[in-house]
Amino acid sequence: MISEQLKSGPSTKQFNSDDTLRIGECTVHKRQLEAFCTSCHVLICPTCLMFGDHKGHLVDQMDKATKDIRSSMDQAAKDGILRLEKTETVLVDIRHTKLTFEESKQKVLKEVEQTFAAIFKLIKQRKDEVINLINQHYEIQVNNIDTQEQIWMDKQSRAYDVIKLAKSTNDYQLLEKATYILESLEILRQTPTYKNVYIVNSIDTTFNLNNISLNLSEFQKGLQNWIKLGDSVLIQFKC
Ligand SMILES: [Zn+2]
Ligand SMILES: [Zn+2]
Structure with a gap:
């Protein structure tokens, strides 16, 4: 009883x-x-x-x-x-359903992890490439400027030397340095010209793919809504 x-x-x-x-x-x-x-x-x-x-x-x-x-x-x-079997078979079904849910959740979470990991990797890779591009660009441009700085420091030092030699009363020394003096005068007589160098004004954040182009805010908006829950599958359990 x-x-x-x-x-x-x-x-x-x-x-x-x-x-x-x-x-x-x-x-x-x-x-x-x-x-x-x-x-x-x-x-x-x-x-x-x-x-x-x-x-x-x-x-x-x-x-x-x-x-x-x-x-x-x-x-x-x-x-x-x-009878025990009467409830047991239903409990087995319910517990099997619980297990199915836990497995399904783990699978989907893993998918999320992998998807984001791949994207993070791509974004980081692209960031490094962009930084490299910027560094390369500036290196070339700054090299150009450095070269000119060197040339004009050389001119300045020639001018200084010529002033010094002009004050000298030593004729022999003047003749001995004639080549240097005349070459320097020639160089110093040249008028400065202009050289073009380029600074990067901004970065172009347009997202391009297959003739589709999105500006940054459109791209960000897309990212904000990116990834939703996909199709759901109906599961029935005995109860
Ligand atoms: Zn009563
Ligand atoms: Zn009472």
Whole structure:
């Protein structure tokens, strides 16, 4: 017999640890619990029945109620609905469904990880390339400027030398340095020209692919909404 399945009311303590029925007291009315409300399936006192929450409900004597419950349980046992396999097969199905969900979640999360890892890698790679391009560009341009700086420092030093030699009274020294002096005068007589060098004004952030071109804010907007949950698959489980 499975007497633990007896449903009890909220205010009653009908059971001892040895499962024998012991009549308690109604906690609302402090009277002896004397009958079983067959509408609410709880033990009630006479005041419950006459004036309380169970007014007008159908009641049974306790021994009759006990008999009815026992016979319901016996019938259920005969019908086989208490058999372990009966609930076990459903539980197996439910637990299998839980497992399927956990596996599916892990699979999708892994897919997210891999997708973003690949994109992060590409973005980092592209960033390094762009930085390299900028460094190369500036290196070439600055080299150009450095070369000119060197040339004009050389001119300045020739001018300084010529001034010094012009002040000298040593004729022999002048003749000895004639080539240098005349070459320097020639060089210093040249008028400065202009050379073109280029600075990078900005970076072009247009996103281009197959004749589609997106500006940065369109591209960012696309990124913000990128990746949604894909198709869902219907799973049924027995319950
Ligand atoms: Zn009562
Ligand atoms: Zn009732």
